[in-house]
Amino acid sequence: MAPRSRSTFLHYLRRHRSSLTAGTILLVASSFFAVIPPRFIGAIVDDVNGRAPLSAIAVLALGMVGVAALEALTRGFGRYRIIDASRRTEYEVRNDLLSHLEEMELGYFQHQRIGDLMARLTNDLAAVRQMYGFGILQLVSTTSVLLLSIASMLQVNVKLTVLSLLLMPIASVSFWAIGRRVNERFQKLQAQFGDMSTKAQENFSGIRVVKAYSQEEPEIGSFAEVNGEYVRRAIDLARLNGLVWPAMNFIMGCAVLAALYVGGVDAIDKKLTVGELIQFVAYLYLLQWPMISFGEITNMFQQGWASLERLQELFDARPAIADPADAATAAIGGRVELRHVTFAYGSATVLRDVSFSVPAGGSLAIVGPTGSGKTTLVNLIPRLFDAGQGEVLIDGVNVRRYPLRVLRDAVGYVPQETYLFSVPLRENVGFGTQEELSEEKLEWAADVAQLNKDVEDFPARYDTMIGERGVTLSGGQKQRAAIARAVAKDPRILILDDALSAVDTYTESEILRRLRGVMRERTSIVVAHRISTVKDADEILVLDDGRIVERGTHAQLLEHGGLYAQMYRRQLLEEELEVDVEQAEHERRVHPDASADALRPSPRMPGDGFGEGTS
Numbered sequence: 001m002a003p004r005s006r007s008t009f010l011h012y013l014r015r016h017r018s019s020l021t022a023g024t025i026l027l028v029a030s031s032f033f034a035v036i037p038p039r040f041i042g043a044i045v046d047d048v049n050g051r052a053p054l055s056a057i058a059v060l061a062l063g064m065v066g067v068a069a070l071e072a073l074t075r076g077f078g079r080y081r082i083i084d085a086s087r088r089t090e091y092e093v094r095n096d097l098l099s100h101l102e103e104m105e106l107g108y109f110q111h112q113r114i115g116d117l118m119a120r121l122t123n124d125l126a127a128v129r130q131m132y133g134f135g136i137l138q139l140v141s142t143t144s145v146l147l148l149s150i151a152s153m154l155q156v157n158v159k160l161t162v163l164s165l166l167l168m169p170i171a172s173v174s175f176w177a178i179g180r181r182v183n184e185r186f187q188k189l190q191a192q193f194g195d196m197s198t199k200a201q202e203n204f205s206g207i208r209v210v211k212a213y214s215q216e217e218p219e220i221g222s223f224a225e226v227n228g229e230y231v232r233r234a235i236d237l238a239r240l241n242g243l244v245w246p247a248m249n250f251i252m253g254c255a256v257l258a259a260l261y262v263g264g265v266d267a268i269d270k271k272l273t274v275g276e277l278i279q280f281v282a283y284l285y286l287l288q289w290p291m292i293s294f295g296e297i298t299n300m301f302q303q304g305w306a307s308l309e310r311l312q313e314l315f316d317a318r319p320a321i322a323d324p325a326d327a328a329t330a331a332i333g334g335r336v337e338l339r340h341v342t343f344a345y346g347s348a349t350v351l352r353d354v355s356f357s358v359p360a361g362g363s364l365a366i367v368g369p370t371g372s373g374k375t376t377l378v379n380l381i382p383r384l385f386d387a388g389q390g391e392v393l394i395d396g397v398n399v400r401r402y403p404l405r406v407l408r409d410a411v412g413y414v415p416q417e418t419y420l421f422s423v424p425l426r427e428n429v430g431f432g433t434q435e436e437l438s439e440e441k442l443e444w445a446a447d448v449a450q451l452n453k454d455v456e457d458f459p460a461r462y463d464t465m466i467g468e469r470g471v472t473l474s475g476g477q478k479q480r481a482a483i484a485r486a487v488a489k490d491p492r493i494l495i496l497d498d499a500l501s502a503v504d505t506y507t508e509s510e511i512l513r514r515l516r517g518v519m520r521e522r523t524s525i526v527v528a529h530r531i532s533t534v535k536d537a538d539e540i541l542v543l544d545d546g547r548i549v550e551r552g553t554h555a556q557l558l559e560h561g562g563l564y565a566q567m568y569r570r571q572l573l574e575e576e577l578e579v580d581v582e583q584a585e586h587e588r589r590v591h592p593d594a595s596a597d598a599l600r601p602s603p604r605m606p607g608d609g610f611g612e613g614t615s
Contacts, residue, residue, distance in 0.1 A: 159266075163262060332493075
C-alpha cells in the first residue's frame with residue numbers, strides 16, 4: 001500500500017509544483033529574516049553596556065523592525081501559496097475520487113457502507129489536505145529556521161551550540177516513539193468515524209421506519225454507544241498528542257538552563273560578551289518553536305498518511321464493469337435477447353439458464369414469486385451487473401461491447417426502489433436527458449405517468465423542491481415521477497420493474513393506457529406482481545427459483561393452469577374480498593341497527609366464478 005500511496009502523494013504534489021516551489025522559496029527567505037533579529041538584540045545590549053550613542057542604538061532598532069517586516073511579508077505570501085495549493089489539491093482529490101467511485105459497478109456499493117465512504121471523502125480528505133498544506137508549510141519553515149538558527153549559534157559559540165545539540169537525539173527518539181502510536185490510533189479513530197457516519201446516515205434515510213416502529217429511543221441509545229466509542233478514541237489520541245508538548249518543553253528547558261550556566265561562566269571570564277550570551281539564548285528560544293513544531297508535523301504527517309492510505313484503498317478499486325476495448329458503433333434498435341444466462345451473487349445462484357427474445361418494439365412481461373430473480377434479470381440489460389454465464393444481447397450484439405453511456409442512454413429504467421434527488425421536480429424528471437427538458441416534453445412525460453394532476457396541487461408546480469429521496473412525495477407520486485423520468489429520455493428500451501405497485505388500480509389503468517402508445521414505439525419489459533399490469537404484453541415469462549417455468553400470452557397461461565393461473569385466481573379473489581368488505585362497511589353505515597350476522601359477507605369457495613380461462 002505504501003508505494004501506491006507515495007505515488008499518489010507525489011502525483012498531486014507535481015500538479016502544483018510551481019505554487020509549492022514559490023511558497024517554499026518565500027518561506028526559506030522568511031526564515032532567513034527570522035534569524036537576524038537576535039543579532040540586533042545582541043548588538044544593542046553590547047552597545048548599551050558600552051555606552052554607545054543613542055543614534056547608533058536607534059539605527060539598530062529600526063533595522064530590526066525592518067527585518068521583522070520583511071519576515072512577516074515573505075512568510076505571509078509563502079503561506080498563501082502553499083495553502084492555496086493544498087486547497088486546490090483537496091478539490092482535485094475529491095473530484096478525482098468521486099469520479100472514480102462513479103465508475104464503479106453497482107455491486108461495489110452493495111458491499112460498501114455509504115457512511116464510511118462519506119467519512120473518507122470528508123474527514124480523511126481534510127487530514128490529507130492538512131498534510132499537503134500546513135504539514136508542508138510547517139516542515140519547510142521549521143527545517144529552514146532550525147538549520148539557520150544552528151548556523152547562527154555556531155557563529156556565536158561552538159561550545160554552547162554542541163552542548164545544546166546533545167539533547168536533539170532525545171527529542172528525535174521521542175517523536176518517533178509517539179508518532180508510531182499516533183498513526184495507529186488515528187487509523188482506529190477514522191474507522192470509528194466511518195461507523196458513526198454510517199449509523200447517522202442509516203437513521204436519517206430510514207427515519208420513516210424508525211418512527212413507524214417507535215424506535216427513536218433505541219436508535220438514540222445505539223448511536224450514543226458508537227458516538228461514545230468515537231469520543232473515547234479521540235480522547236485517547238489527544239492524550240498521546242499531549243505528551244509531545246511537555247516533552248519538548250522539558251528538553252528545551254534543559255538546553256536553556258545548560259546554556260545559561262556555561263555561558264554565564266564564560267561571560268564572567270570575559271570569553272563571551274553579555275550581548276552574545278543573550279543572542280545565543282534568543283536563538284535557543286527561536287529553536288524551541290521548530291523543535292516543538294516537529295512533534296506537530298510528525299502527527300500531521302502520520303494522520304495525513306493514514307488517511308491517504310484509506311483514500312488509496314478507494315483509488316485502488318477497479319470497476320468490474322467498464323467500457324469495452326472493441327466498442328460497437330451501430331445505433332441501438334431495441335431487440336433484446338438472453339441466451340442461457342446464469343447469474344449468482346457470490347455462492348447464491350439467482351438465475352439459471354434463462355433464455356428469451358423480445359423483438360424491437362415488442363413487449364415482454366415478467367412475473368413470479370418474490371425472490372425469483374425478476375429484478376436481477378432486468379438489471380443485466382443495462383449492465384448494472386454482468387451475467388456470469390451466457391450472453392445478453394441487444395440487436396444481436398453482446399451488451400459488453402457497447403460503451404456504457406451509449407447502452408444506458410438507450411435504456412429507460414424505473415427501478416423497484418424509486419430514488420428521487422433533493423432538487424426541483426423538473427430536474428428529477430429531466431435527470432436522464434442529454435439536453436434541458438422542454439416544457440412541452442415535460443408536460444407530455446408527466447401526462448403519460450399521470451403525474452400532471454398531482455403537480456397542479458404543488459406550490460410551485462414542476463419547480464417544487466423535492467425532499468431528500470423524495471420524502472415529501474407519496475409512494476405513488478414517487479413512482480410516477482420515476483416513470484416520467486424514464487419516458488422523458490425517449491429510450492429505445494423501456495424497463496419498468498414493479499413500477500406501479502404503489503399506485504391505485506384506476507391510476508394504474510390510466511398510466512398503462514398512455515404507456516401503450518409509448519411502448520408501441522420502443523421495446524418494453526415490465527416486471528410486476530399484479531396480473532392487470534402485464535396481461536396485455538406480447539409474451540409473459542413466469543420465473544420461479546431463477547428459472548423460466550412458464551411462458552406465453554395471458555390467455556395461453558390461464559389455459560395452461562399453472563403458476564400464472566394460480567396467481568391470477570388469487571388476485572381476483574383478493575379483489576372480490578376487498579369489494580365485499582367495502583360493501584359490508586357501506587351497509588353498516590346505512591343500516592347501523594342490523595345484526596352482524598346479517599351483514600357479514602357470504603363465504604365463497606375459491607373456485608366460485610373463477611374457473612380456469614377466466615379473463
